Amino acid sequence: MSPRKDYYEILGVPRNASQDEIKKAYRKLVKQWHPDLHPENKEEAERRFKEIQEAYEVLSDPEKRAMYDRFGYVGEPPPSYQYTPHETRSIFEDIFKDFEEFFDRDIFDIFFGERTKERTRQARRGEDVEIHVNVDFQTVVNGGEVIVEYERYERCDHCGGSGVEPGSGYMNCPRCHGTGVLREERRTVFGFFVSERPCDYCGGTGKVPKERCKVCKGSGRVLRRVRRVVKIPPGVEEGSRIRVPGGGNAGVEGGSYGDLYVIVHVKMDPRFKRSGNDLYYTVTIDYVQAILGSMVEIPLPEGGSTMLKIPPGTQPDTIFRLKGKGISDPSRGRKGDLYVTIKVELPKSISKEEKRLLEEIARIKNLHL
Numbered sequence: 001m002s003p004r005k006d007y008y009e010i011l012g013v014p015r016n017a018s019q020d021e022i023k024k025a026y027r028k029l030v031k032q033w034h035p036d037l038h039p040e041n042k043e044e045a046e047r048r049f050k051e052i053q054e055a056y057e058v059l060s061d062p063e064k065r066a067m068y069d070r071f072g073y074v075g076e077p078p079p080s081y082q083y084t085p086h087e088t089r090s091i092f093e094d095i096f097k098d099f100e101e102f103f104d105r106d107i108f109d110i111f112f113g114e115r116t117k118e119r120t121r122q123a124r125r126g127e128d129v130e131i132h133v134n135v136d137f138q139t140v141v142n143g144g145e146v147i148v149e150y151e152r153y154e155r156c157d158h159c160g161g162s163g164v165e166p167g168s169g170y171m172n173c174p175r176c177h178g179t180g181v182l183r184e185e186r187r188t189v190f191g192f193f194v195s196e197r198p199c200d201y202c203g204g205t206g207k208v209p210k211e212r213c214k215v216c217k218g219s220g221r222v223l224r225r226v227r228r229v230v231k232i233p234p235g236v237e238e239g240s241r242i243r244v245p246g247g248g249n250a251g252v253e254g255g256s257y258g259d260l261y262v263i264v265h266v267k268m269d270p271r272f273k274r275s276g277n278d279l280y281y282t283v284t285i286d287y288v289q290a291i292l293g294s295m296v297e298i299p300l301p302e303g304g305s306t307m308l309k310i311p312p313g314t315q316p317d318t319i320f321r322l323k324g325k326g327i328s329d330p331s332r333g334r335k336g337d338l339y340v341t342i343k344v345e346l347p348k349s350i351s352k353e354e355k356r357l358l359e360e361i362a363r364i365k366n367l368h369l
Contacts, residue, residue, distance in 0.1 A: 007055035007068065015069070019060065023127065026056040031151060034223055053219075064200065074200055126153065126221075126249035126258035133262055135232055137269040141301045141327055143234035148262065150228075153221035153249040159213035161254055163220040168211035173202035180206035221250045230262050234328040235277055240264045271299060277327040277336030283308075284343040290314045298340055300325060308340060316344040 008015050011025045029052045031037075038045035058064045064074045131150045139146070155161040164170065172178030176199035186193040198204030212218030230244060240263075247260025273280040283296055293312035299305050308320060319341050326336025350358070 005051070005055070007059050010051050010055040011059065013059075017059075022056070022059050026052065026060070027127070030223075036223070123255035124252040125255045126251040128258040128261060129248040130261045130263060132265060133230070134265045134267060135236070136267050137272075137301070138303070139232050140236055140266050141234060143328075144232050145229050146232060148228055148230055149225060150260075151223055151225050152247075152260075154224050154226075155250040156213060156216035156220055156222050158215040159220065161220040161250065161252075162209075163213050163216060163218040164209040165211040165213050168209065170207040171210045173199055173206050173208045175199055175201040176206060178206040180204045220252055228260070232264065233330055235330055236264050236266070238264070238266045269301070272301060274327070277329045279326045279336065279338045280341065281338060282341045282343060284345050285310060285314075287344050287346050290316070290342070290344045298322070298338075301327060301338070310342065314342055314344075316342065318342045 008017070011017075011022060011029065013021050013025050017025075030049070033045050033048040033052060035042050035045045035049055058068050058074050068074050129150060129152050131148055133146050133148055135144075135146060138144075156163070159166060173180070176182055180199055180202065181196045181204065182199050184195045184197070186195070199206070202208050209218060213220070216222050228244070228247060230242060232242070236242070242262040242264060244260035244262065246257040248258025250257055268274065271281060279301055281298065283298065285294065285296060289296075289310060291312065293314070294310050296308045296310055297305050298308045306322070306325070308322070319339055322338040322340065324335045325338035328335050
């Protein structure tokens, strides 16, 4: 790792950024600076792409991030590295910590180092991918399928995801000389201390590729645009998250694929209003229909219509419930209801004949006009 690089600045996140914020920033920048997207300035794009990968490798690992936050580098400090007063103080604090642990550790381990444990290359699960889709109201009511396109990292076919050029194999790590660990010796006023930690260059395996894969540049993954059919269950709501197992990025060192999360945005039918799985519809009838009663046609969410009986004397803002005519709720095994609100329209003007009839009605009812 190069000294004195500001990994937080490279990813464009604050120093107290959460792992989710770091991951989101990394995904955005990787897409933005992928060399294949900058053929006119591929050298600069490759440089930025490597910096982004390097920064994410450190900040996404809690142990590496803690070391970077403390010392400003990860791994062995470069020969020309100058410790700051803060780093010098941290070293002395570590020395006293080692002394406190003296009696809790085997004396042989303290003076001669712990026995190197054999490590294997660790498989890591791929990152999850999140995309957004728009669906129409009919898909919400009846369920359906949508075709989505998005970019994800897939396992490199050339190297099988190993990151090693086929036929080249592995060699001993030049930093830890094949041991998988880095030894750090400290001579203090309290004695001579030896500590060991996993080698950050080879990940503690002791092996590195003799030649990195020419296709994926050693990452074991390649960025591809994919098409996928996603099933939309009936009753899905605005902002629902649909999980597609294995639809995310390929893992590292043979790790499993992450998942795809599809965020659903619903385009509602303007005739209806929704509350959960219940729907609300408003119909306006003539005052004569309200007085005498009538049959009114009501549209149904899945298509078609049904007839609603309006009894004589129905008052304005009366609400009728059509049971089971709402939206499906698969989790509860039933449908919501459709609520119909009646609005009564009074005419602004009437014909002479209509006026005569109404005046006759008023006379019969002994109304004073």
